[in-house]
Amino acid sequence: MNEQNHDVLPRGVSQQEFQKAIEAFQKLLGDKNVLTRPEQLIAYTKIMMPVDDAEHAPSATLVATTVKQVQEVVKICNTYKIPIWTISTGRNFGYGSAAPHHRGQVILDLKKMNKIIHVDPELCTALVEPGVTYGQLYDYLQENNLPLMLSFSAPSAIAGPVGNTMDRGVGYTPYGEHFMMQCGMELVLANGEVLRTGMGGVKGDNSWQVFKWGYGPTLDGMFTQANYGICTKMGFWLMPRPPVIKPFEIRYEHESDIADIVELLRPLRITQVIPNSVVIANVLWEAGSANVRRSEYMTGRGATPDSVLKQIQHDKNLGAWNVYAALYGTQEQVDVNWKIVTETIKKSGKGTIITQEEAGDTQPFKYRAELMSGVPNLQEFGLYNWRGGGGSMWFAPVSQARGNECDKQKTLAKKILNKHGLDYVGEFIVGWRDMHHVIDVLYDRTSREETESAYRCFHELINEFEKEGYAVYRVNTAFMERVAQSYGPVKRRVEHAIKRALDPNNILAPGKSGIDLDTFEE
Template sequence: MSQPHSSNDYPAVAGEDMQSSVVKPGLGKATTSGLPSRPAITTLLRKLAGVVGQQHVLTQRASREQYAKSTLPQGTTPLVIVRPDSLLQVSRIMPLLSEAGLAWKAISRGKNWGYGDACASQDGAVILDLGRMNQIVEINEELGYAVIEAGVSQGQLYQELQRRKSALMMDVTGAGPDASIVGNVLQRGFGHTPYGDRSSKVSNYQYVTPDGKVLHTGFGKQFFEPDVAHVYPNGRGPNPQGMLQQSDLAVVTRMTVWLMPRPDEISGFAFRLQTPEQFQQAVNAVGQLRQRGTIDSVVHFANDLRTLSSRRELMAQFPGDEVLTASNRNSLRNQGKVAPWNALGGLYGTRQEVKAKRAAIRAAFRGISKPIFFSKRHLALTAWAVDHLPPINALKRLRHLQHTMTDVFDLLSGVPSKAHLEGAFFRHRPESGQVQDVGLVWFAPVVPMRGPDVSQLIEAIEPIANRYGFDLPVTVSPVVARAAVCVTNLSFDKNDDLKAKQAAACYREMKAVAESLGCPVYRSASIEV
């Protein structure tokens, strides 16, 4: 992790060993140059304090170190952190930053673990922390949407829907209740439900350009009645919504997130795949079922390492950094009762619709694997058995399975959960138990939803990871019907400088090989790895 270059609590200034990227007014891209002079920085800080209040302009060394923390091999240290609480404040801040020629990075809640956390791309930038802009502006039950500010978390929106006894449900990721919604959408993150392709289920971005203009995507409130902008993402002509994703062209302060009417029936399904041939056949089958609409949610294929990554008691058997041998993995699979590949997904609809979908899945998987189906009722019965029957070994295993399936069912049902954050640690759980204290690099290339293509990609990158001394947990998720994101991660001890350098080198080599196969990453880190 990078350390502040200044020796005191005042931000580093020109002449000290700290560089900033300078942004030309009206542009989000940066070029490298020195920081402004001390008088210029002093003037800027005074103006920023006049907008947001002195207590929300953070220049102390401790604050800058906190925002410099990253799970990546290297973090970046900001010049200053500014914490606005309104659209008006953001619109006043942006021209000041452009006038000063300073790079900026907007964050929603700073939980972008494994992709840069709260860090900008270079040292010396201004971090615009939108966490105080956390208002749920509107929830429309009839049209099925929520208007939220950038700092709203998954847990916050879920709790509000619960408080209202809403008939709507949200899509959630495995990043936990504290992670933001807007930030994840802007990075094109994905979840589990039929609304799992999150960036396609939003509209009406409210955003502020570097010169302070406030604009909306689509039709926006400035032209038509609000309902139109909330339910139809396009305006006339080009739609800038996609340009605002994975970019620093402007600061998105608010958006409309579409919510799903809670169906009569939610059924999880899972299956295990023992051979490479079964894996390829299952990928093909799910791809076809997705294209036909039989499965309309995001299915997740997880290899054994991913499936077992949150099982602390099993991972503890193999401490250290050495790559697990085939024998080690086979032992873990036997203990954890998992296969080399394990898949799960969700079915949604009326009871009749879900019943028909189950039949179609059984038919499609005949000769490949026998899918199992589970519902909230099944999990409740299992929980009763675990609590009331004698604690024999079979029931002990059932207890863990029940907890695991309940955690999975929460995600399928739009309930944010912290349980899946444990998997980010793999074999390197920090003493704090906090994600931000582990070494973590996500690597997520896109691949056509064809069995041979997916296998070719994994067979190409896993030996690279092993050669650098990393195991490779893998999840293959068809976010759209015809393509999947192959999510992998490198986990390591962040205090081990050599391992951090190896992680960076491994990432770069895997990326080059994946791109040579026509599989680019769908999402890059905010810092060059």
């Protein structure tokens, strides 16, 4: 075989050693599943972060189809000290997409491992491989007439449950805390061994997808947002589809209403009168999702003035805040809870309730109702058209579900974004007692000026929120090291001690969540 000259190499690996590794991968996977030419790697190099593409350029991509192949891949990686960055569907938009953490890592693409292994309609469980998408699983449930529903992130159809859960993503149904609904993982460790968590290690046991804990330490959480193993199977619980799902919206006129909204909704969430993750989306989030473009209202750089936001709110029949929730159950159950919700809103003296019958097929209500009903769609990608130019980073701090906390976060975020000429495009997702504050930092990546502003802005968001005691729960690959610092040195030392024990050659996704043996200093 002719030796290739590879323009991008893994950190610390020579041309000769990398060529030997590529030949070993080709022997294992076949030439067509080892991608090294620039044109083959284009799909793995698209990023939306304000850094140079070259910083996240892969040296190659491996496409595996079986657990055995994954085991052999990591053995080759150990021999030649090749770092791999594993993806399932690679649709982690706003958090780094499919590109690796740093230049030269080899991508291990598991999209062809896409078997729906088992769905139990009575126990309401599923077991799938990492390449399974929400769209594929939804179609499977529909085709087999199974009375079950999915929970997924907003741009859902092309994303998958394994990748989303491993990054601790959330959804919009009563099963929206995805890691909480996970039950049993199969993982290939850095030495090639296969670990099954929970009940999965017991020979002949059939409780893998129904009992999370097993015996001894519970390990599943250790592998999420981490680089200690490669997930090749995951079990999770599915929600029985109730006879009645009643989605609704509450529209608020003023940006200052956010504190009152949260205080109003928190008791309804904690008591499970409203059982799903309530979304409180600002006007620009909903306008962008409905494919409104900034250029329709103004041109030039800079933040969108409040006067224009009010005009959009009026023109598109939106609220300054748009609250989405749903009720689930029998008609009797829904009727009782609907009475509680409507009376609570009425007593508050503010907020206009819109039902599905009133909204019809209008956007953004339609796609919100679909998300809450377990129907995947791609409508929220319209956000990327608001400014255009392909730049997007999710800034996702967490707070208590208190009105004053959310008002404080919104005010701080908007101030920083506007200072850098960018817009506050945000939503709060109400958990049981927490608020996921998700902000899409949108910018024109074709503009050097705006790209540099976005980079400075994101740094300032992290720094200023940290000063106020807030940290994010997920972040894109360019800022993982910085966010890891927010959580303190003890946590970092423990994470790296585990890494040294399980992956001494540092081959599994170095840099993921700031865990990297080559760069960590005690």
